[in-house]
Amino acid sequence: MKCNPPPPDYKYKNMLRLKNEKEHILHRLKIARGQLTKIISMVENDEYCIDILHNSLSVQKALKKVDAKIMEDHLKHCARHQMQNGDSSKTIEELLTIYNYK
Helix, strand or coil: CECCCCCCCCCCCCCECCHHHHHHHHHHHHHHHHHHHHHHHHHHCCCCHHHHHHHHHHHHHHHHHHHHHHHHHHHHHHHHHHHHCCCHHHHHHHHHHHCCCC
16 A cells, blocks of 8 residues: 555655555454445434444544554654655645645
8 A cells, every 4th residue: 555645746655554554454444334334224224313323433433543543654654754865844744734734
């Protein structure tokens, strides 16, 4: 998995995650996908709103954990590499943009 999405001319866009990190992220995403499928079914079957919300919040929590893991990996690998190679301003811009501070 690449550390994306950088601009097309950005030279570090092809950095790869470690295999076990990628597998961990994919595993969590597949769990969230299964939960989301269940929520869709619940809405289609007019199930109780609170039950739907409970499941929806669970998916959101799972996705936040995925986001945190991806950010951790990015900081440990991609951002570290960028900063060591003199691209700290680019790294800072990416982080500000992703968190809507810019």
